[in-house]
Amino acid sequence: MQKTNPIVKGSLTTIVLKLLSENKRMYGYEITRRVRELTNGEWQITEGALYPSLHKLEAEGMLEVTIEQMGNRARKYYSLTQKGSKETTKKMAELKSFFEQMQLILNIPGLAIK
Amino acid sequence: MQKTNPIVKGSLTTIVLKLLSENKRMYGYEITRRVRELTNGEWQITEGALYPSLHKLEAEGMLEVTIEQMGNRARKYYSLTQKGSKETTKKMAELKSFFEQMQLILNIPGLAIK
DNA sequence: GATAATGCCTAAGTTTCTTATGTATATTTG
């Protein structure tokens, strides 16, 4: 991810899974655009991080791929498997827990977690 | 950090700086206990992560050290320099921004940032 | 007297990024 924040490490997987849980299927380039759009241009996922991440999730059985030919250009659409769906739930819970623990330690003003 | 959450990577520095900004001076072992206490035992900073992190912050001029002899045992007390104090403010702002961007992407229920 | 707690440390290995490329096609713009 650019606009680098060392804090960010490890959150890319969660982002990918969550976006796929909301969209049925997405291709890599689309994910990079979606993140840029959702963060109003503040974050830009690098392809050097994203593609290896997608390949790893696929190898782990979290994602399945269908290749689609758009004219002469190929797209690789990714979608969640059942295992990937469970993992998404788990990752989201972990992230919320991370936020909670961080808030206990740091007491960030303006942040509320219930 | 144990209870490993890959997300956590990069947040240790911020935690150390923030705790020191609230305590004037702390020693390494004390920091590990404080984090455990604040998170009700959920997080346990590993010494293999903490000590190198403290050394790095010292080398960067963020922290200064005074060694104190407690009987036969030595403690290394760390405290923020002026530079470290500025860095703390910066890191905390970055962390809040990270939370905000993550919330834009993930929309975690129960989380509010103003 | 043994075990756990206190207190410091380092080194090897892993994971997850960034940065820098590479390849190719499609679209927009001057």
Next chain:
DNA sequence: CAAATATACATAAGAAACTTAGGCATTATC
């Protein structure tokens, strides 16, 4: 219509921040 930008995939080298696994010494507790 040529050049630049956008779309779309990919990999490889290196950096950063961890985990795991040790090591050493002192003090308190059972």
